[in-house]
Amino acid sequence: MNKKIIIANLTLVLLLPLMFISPKxxxxxxxxxxxxxxxxxxxxxxxxxxxxxxxxxMKKYRKPNLYLSNAIIVLLCCSVLTxxxxxxxxxxxxxxxxxxxxxxxxxxxxxRGKNYNNKSKDGRxxxxxATIFDGLNIFCAIIVAYAMRSSEQIxxxxxxxxxxxxxxxxxxxxxxxxxxxPHFLLNTLNNIYALAAISPERTQNAVLQLSxxxxxxxxxxxxxxxxxxxxxxxxxxxxxxMKLRLAHxxxxxxxxxxxxxxxxxxxxxxxxxxxxxxxxxxxAGTEPCTISISLHETDKDIVCNIxxxxxxxxxxxxxxxxxxxxxxxxxxxxxxxxxxxWTKGVMEDGMYHSKISIPHSIT
Numbered sequence: 050m051n052k053k054i055i056i057a058n059l060t061l062v063l064l065l066p067l068m069f070i071s072p073k074x075x076x077x078x079x080x081x082x083x084x085x086x087x088x089x090x091x092x093x094x095x096x097x098x099x100x101x102x103x104x105x106x107m108k109k110y111r112k113p114n115l116y117l118s119n120a121i122i123v124l125l126c127c128s129v130l131t132x133x134x135x136x137x138x139x140x141x142x143x144x145x146x147x148x149x150x151x152x153x154x155x156x157x158x159x160x161r162g163k164n165y166n167n168k169s170k171d172g173r174x175x176x177x178x179a180t181i182f183d184g185l186n187i188f189c190a191i192i193v194a195y196a197m198r199s200s201e202q203i204x205x206x207x208x209x210x211x212x213x214x215x216x217x218x219x220x221x222x223x224x225x226x227x228x229x230x231p232h233f234l235l236n237t238l239n240n241i242y243a244l245a246a247i248s249p250e251r252t253q254n255a256v257l258q259l260s261x262x263x264x265x266x267x268x269x270x271x272x273x274x275x276x277x278x279x280x281x282x283x284x285x286x287x288x289x290x291m292k293l294r295l296a297h298x299x300x301x302x303x304x305x306x307x308x309x310x311x312x313x314x315x316x317x318x319x320x321x322x323x324x325x326x327x328x329x330x331x332x333a334g335t336e337p338c339t340i341s342i343s344l345h346e347t348d349k350d351i352v353c354n355i356x357x358x359x360x361x362x363x364x365x366x367x368x369x370x371x372x373x374x375x376x377x378x379x380x381x382x383x384x385x386x387x388x389x390x391w392t393k394g395v396m397e398d399g400m401y402h403s404k405i406s407i408p409h410s411i412t
């Protein structure tokens with residue numbers, strides 16, 4: 050049982066009777082105990098609803114049974130209180146008559162007692178309103194119990210929904226990361242395949258560098274967050290790998306300026322799709338091509354800025370199936386919801402620009 054609820058009920062039973070003791074009454078243990086009957090009933094009705102009736106009704110979706118049970122309980126309590134108030138009125142009335150006899154004399158009090166008894170009609174003006182008032186108090190106890198249980202149920206549902214949402218996001222993020230690895234591997238193998246037709250020796254070096262990249266993906270990349278420095282090294286290795294197959298008409302500028310002591314954390318493989326996209330769409334035939342890749346951090350954020358020549362692929366070229374940028378957006382929405390900025394598209398200079406700024410955290 051909830052300790053706070055127990056303490057609240059005990060406080061109600063012990064203190065509430067004091068509110069109903071009239072200043073004209075002589076405070077005594079007997080009167081105090083008589084005034085405890087209503088708080089005790091309120092506590093009983095509250096507890097039986099809070100711990101038994103309402104949980105069962107909510108669990109089995111049987112609210113009509115709850116209403117019927119409470120109607121019976123209220124009627125029984127009111128019946129008991131009616132009898133109790135009649136007894137209480139009889140005791141108070143006799144004490145009042147005796148007190149007035151002592152003060153004013155037997156004759157005058159007897160006449161007044163007769164008139165009082167005639168007006169009271171067996172005390173109905175006393176116990177009937179009191180019973181109705183107490184019945185309303187008991188009904189309020191039921192309402193309070195229902196409100197508290199409903200509030201707890203709503204909070205419990207919200208908590209379960211939040212836990213389910215966190216689990217869903219984690220599963221979605223894991224799925225996205227699992228999609229990135231084969232997508233990246235597919236593009237890289239295509240590049241090495243194209244390189245094999247040009248130079249077998251350079252192909253060997255490319256395979257060696259690919260093995261280093263795969264080691265990063267398989268072993269260094271299993272945490273939810275990795276250091277920005279390790280991610281920068283991964284991108285640098287990828288750029289070196291891509292340089293092996295590029296012709297002299299492609300100019301590559303790489304500015305990966307991340308301090309070796311940096312402890313900034315970032316989601317793994319977050320920028321590699323942008324780099325892949327730059328090499329895929331920034332290189333064409335013998336035309337002069339430019340690819341500029343910049344990754345740096347400031348006091349507040351991490352900035353990845355990529356600019357490349359715009360040479361869209363033909364519809365027949367389905368390598369990668371165009372899912373890279375979609376994965377980047379989904380991961381950004383999941384990991385940095387409403388926190389990141391991403392501007393992309395062909396600008397006035399005819400170059401394709403893609404710039405992502407995200408907040409960083411220091412561990």
